[in-house]
Amino acid sequence: MPTKKVLYEGKAKQLVKGPNKDTLIQIFKDDATAYNKKKHKIFKSKGVLNNKISEHIMLLLTSKKIPTHFVKRINDREQLIKKCEIIPIEFVVRNVASGSICSRLGIKDGLKLKRPLLEYYLKEDSLDDPIVSRDHLELFGWATKKEIEKIDQMSLKINHCLINHFKKKGITLVDFKIEFGRLSSNKKKIVLADEISPDSCRLWDNKSKTKLDKDVFRKGLGNLIDAYEEVASRLGIVH
Numbered sequence: 001m002p003t004k005k006v007l008y009e010g011k012a013k014q015l016v017k018g019p020n021k022d023t024l025i026q027i028f029k030d031d032a033t034a035y036n037k038k039k040h041k042i043f044k045s046k047g048v049l050n051n052k053i054s055e056h057i058m059l060l061l062t063s064k065k066i067p068t069h070f071v072k073r074i075n076d077r078e079q080l081i082k083k084c085e086i087i088p089i090e091f092v093v094r095n096v097a098s099g100s101i102c103s104r105l106g107i108k109d110g111l112k113l114k115r116p117l118l119e120y121y122l123k124e125d126s127l128d129d130p131i132v133s134r135d136h137l138e139l140f141g142w143a144t145k146k147e148i149e150k151i152d153q154m155s156l157k158i159n160h161c162l163i164n165h166f167k168k169k170g171i172t173l174v175d176f177k178i179e180f181g182r183l184s185s186n187k188k189k190i191v192l193a194d195e196i197s198p199d200s201c202r203l204w205d206n207k208s209k210t211k212l213d214k215d216v217f218r219k220g221l222g223n224l225i226d227a228y229e230e231v232a233s234r235l236g237i238v239h
């Protein structure tokens with residue numbers, strides 16, 4: 001089969017045309033990057049694991065009535081998704097302090113937050129994805145007030161579903177990054193897009209606090225594939 005033209009190439013995924021004008025195919029690659037691509041490595045089968053973990057989470061969220069871009073998994077590396085216009089913001093939800101919030105604000109790593117914290121980062125590698133406020137989103141036209149309200153609501157609901165789901169598997173959902181888009185078939189409809197996987201979440205074993213996410217690669221803590229396989233296995237995806 002001829003290779004399809006790549007419409008978008010990201011750090012860990014590619015997008016190619018789908019079977020009709022309102023769909024795309026999202027392809028999961030084995031590349032892992034950190035610190036704005038300063039660190040880069042290929043991990044054989046990471047893309048397959050993330051494809052399956054993200055499918056599992058998208059299906060869970062769909063069952064909880066959260067609209068997503070996900071249609072179906074096609075094979076080990078590919079998903080059929082609804083085409084959308086991505087809002088150029090990384091929406092981060094935190095339950096426990098770790099990562100950039102600790103270095104930026106001097107907060108102790110591992111501090112349990114009293115309530116979920118919502119943050120917004122502009123998706124712009126050349127600026128190192130700066131943190132921005134809700135007011136910036138509105139003022140610079142990245143999202144309308146109504147869209148932000150909807151996204152905040154959806155983010156908190158996603159957080160609630162995922163905290164409970166991971167808790168049952170002995171995993172603490174420390175934080176995660178999500179992206180949203182406007183459906184190309186209906187610009188007024190906001191859906192969860194991109195992926196949710198150990199690349200975009202911090203997942204700690206409940207008891208030992210062992211990291212089961214991309215921090216294993218960022219901080220050189222061991223074998224990334226073992227960590228992702230552990231998550232997949234606890235979710236009942238691979239054995």
Ligand code: UDP
Nearest residue numbers: 092098099100101175176177199200201202
């Ligand atoms: N994150 C992500 N992509 C990014 C930046 C962050 O998926 O470009 C995720 C990261 O894996 C973590 C959460 O968002 O689960 C919060 O990341 P943080 O702001 O602490 O930044 P980092 O530690 O990645 O610099």
